[in-house]
Amino acid sequence: MAEVADLVVVGGGAAGLACAVTAGRLGLTVVVLERTDRCGCKLCVTGGGKGNFTHAEPPRAMAERFDCDVRLIVPLLRKFPYQRIEQFFSSLGVYARTDAEGCVWPKGTDAAGIRDALVKETLARGGLVRTGCRVARIEPGWQVRMVDGSTVAARNVCLATGGASYSRTGSTGDGLALCRDLGLETVDWFPALASLRTKDDLSSLAGVTQPKVEMSLLTAGDEPRIATGHFIFAHTHVSGSSVLNLCGHAARALAERKPVVLRVDWMPGRSASELAEEFTAARAGHPKQQLGTFLGSYVARRLAAWLCAKAGVPADRVLAHLSRTEQESIIGQLRSTDFAITGTEPIERARVTGGGVSLDEVDFATMQARRIPGLYFAGEVLDVWAETGGYNLHFAWATGIRAAESVAAARSGGASPPTVVAVSLT
Numbered sequence: 001m002a003e004v005a006d007l008v009v010v011g012g013g014a015a016g017l018a019c020a021v022t023a024g025r026l027g028l029t030v031v032v033l034e035r036t037d038r039c040g041c042k043l044c045v046t047g048g049g050k051g052n053f054t055h056a057e058p059p060r061a062m063a064e065r066f067d068c069d070v071r072l073i074v075p076l077l078r079k080f081p082y083q084r085i086e087q088f089f090s091s092l093g094v095y096a097r098t099d100a101e102g103c104v105w106p107k108g109t110d111a112a113g114i115r116d117a118l119v120k121e122t123l124a125r126g127g128l129v130r131t132g133c134r135v136a137r138i139e140p141g142w143q144v145r146m147v148d149g150s151t152v153a154a155r156n157v158c159l160a161t162g163g164a165s166y167s168r169t170g171s172t173g174d175g176l177a178l179c180r181d182l183g184l185e186t187v188d189w190f191p192a193l194a195s196l197r198t199k200d201d202l203s204s205l206a207g208v209t210q211p212k213v214e215m216s217l218l219t220a221g222d223e224p225r226i227a228t229g230h231f232i233f234a235h236t237h238v239s240g241s242s243v244l245n246l247c248g249h250a251a252r253a254l255a256e257r258k259p260v261v262l263r264v265d266w267m268p269g270r271s272a273s274e275l276a277e278e279f280t281a282a283r284a285g286h287p288k289q290q291l292g293t294f295l296g297s298y299v300a301r302r303l304a305a306w307l308c309a310k311a312g313v314p315a316d317r318v319l320a321h322l323s324r325t326e327q328e329s330i331i332g333q334l335r336s337t338d339f340a341i342t343g344t345e346p347i348e349r350a351r352v353t354g355g356g357v358s359l360d361e362v363d364f365a366t367m368q369a370r371r372i373p374g375l376y377f378a379g380e381v382l383d384v385w386a387e388t389g390g391y392n393l394h395f396a397w398a399t400g401i402r403a404a405e406s407v408a409a410a411r412s413g414g415a416s417p418p419t420v421v422a423v424s425l426t
């Protein structure tokens with residue numbers, strides 16, 4: 001190892017390790033500095049430990065899953081379609097399987113297997129991995145200073161310190177302070193994938209899941225954000241993958257002190273008149289059936305009782321005695337229940353955090369800081385987040401690999417970064 005490393009990677013998570021592997025393969029000397037005693041701790045908990053590491057979707061469609069300007073992210077995703085990420089991992093001996101939803105998982109191994117393969121290849125390519133090293137300061141030139149005062153010299157630095165949640169994995173949000181020290185613009189962290197807190201007391205519904213609902217997130221002055229998927233009630237929160245996907249937008253609106261409402265259609269695709277016809281048929285066929293029991297054929301029984309209460313109609317009202325107004329009120333609730341959103345889960349519990357290095361500071365073609373040559377960024381430390389489904393890890397790999405390729409290109413005086421793994425899309 002040369003005394004001055006070609007590249008010091010700050011943070012040995014998903015993005016930092018992908019960066020280190022690529023740098024090593026391109027002949028760069030690389031040192032990874034990781035604050036915990038093991039790299040990739042957050043990577044190991046992804047996808048319930050199974051590691052949903054990308055998503056089988058074309059770049060343009062994938063771009064829509066990211067909370068940033070599509071014009072910024074599409075070129076990156078075109079360079080890094082999911083096939084290229086799969087190929088990167090198969091070159092490490094980690095093969096892919098795709099489920100019915102398009103989520104891509106490692107075959108025959110898990111998230112820890114992905115981590116192990118990345119660390120093994122980093123070391124095999126001559127990289128150094130130093131754990132238990134918390135970086136306190138990055139000094140242009142470059143000297144990377146640890147909290148104990150020791151330093152590592154580098155020709156280039158890639159900042160890959162992740163976001164600010166699940167702090168036991170090491171992602172404590174250090175990236176913001178490191179960047180502010182360097183005079184870079186940053187955006188404060190906020191929970192991007194987390195459950196939403198409601199004004200209503202939902203304890204009677206805790207544990208209830210509705211498999212397929214349509215949700216609209218309504219915030220003053222913004223277009224409604226629509227999501228479809230399952231819906232889970234907890235004591236004070238609502239959750240489910242689609243709710244998580246709306247969280248970042250809700251968090252931003254709440255920070256701007258806008259009222260936020262989550263409107264749920266429990267019967268997506270069914271019009272009020274279709275439902276009215278079904279009520280009429282049920283009244284004729286089963287006049288003595290109680291309303292709560294009948295609604296139980298549409299939604300979970302506890303939810304049915306709760307919707308009756310919300311509509312102001314007793315759940316034990318027999319269908320024959322249901323007035324037109326009561327029926328309309330119930331159908332209204334089935335098609336549109338409003339939850340006032342008062343907050344999110346704490347940031348510590350967020351699967352992904354928004355905020356980080358302002359995207360104006362970054363050249364997405366190279367992942368280099370626009371104003372500070374030799375400084376690169378990768379992964380969640382950037383002010384980008386994406387929906388659930390493998391997109392956040394995809395971003396970590398793509399940006400980590402790109403940063404290393406750019407360092408290699410700059411070193412060889414090349415105009416455009418080389419690609420380590422080429423993929424044919426035809």
Ligand SMILES: Cc1cc2nc3c(=O)[nH]c(=O)nc-3n(C[C@H](O)[C@H](O)[C@H](O)COP(=O)(O)OP(=O)(O)OC[C@H]3O[C@@H](n4cnc5c(N)ncnc54)[C@H](O)[C@@H]3O)c2cc1C
Pocket residue numbers: 010011012013014015016033034035036039040041042043045046047048051052053054133134135136160161162163165166169170171172173174175350351352378379380381389390391392393394396
């Ligand atoms: C429970 C959970 C499940 C998830 N499931 C999925 C999933 O299935 N699919 C998906 O795509 N995404 C998933 N994610 C999101 C995904 O894990 C992250 O987006 C991804 O890990 C980000 O990679 P990163 O390398 O940028 O950051 P991280 O993986 O957080 O790595 C950052 C690293 O930097 C280190 N570090 C921080 N500060 C310092 C410092 N000062 N000095 C030295 N080192 C430092 C940290 O210790 C950490 O190891 C999940 C997240 C969670 C919490």
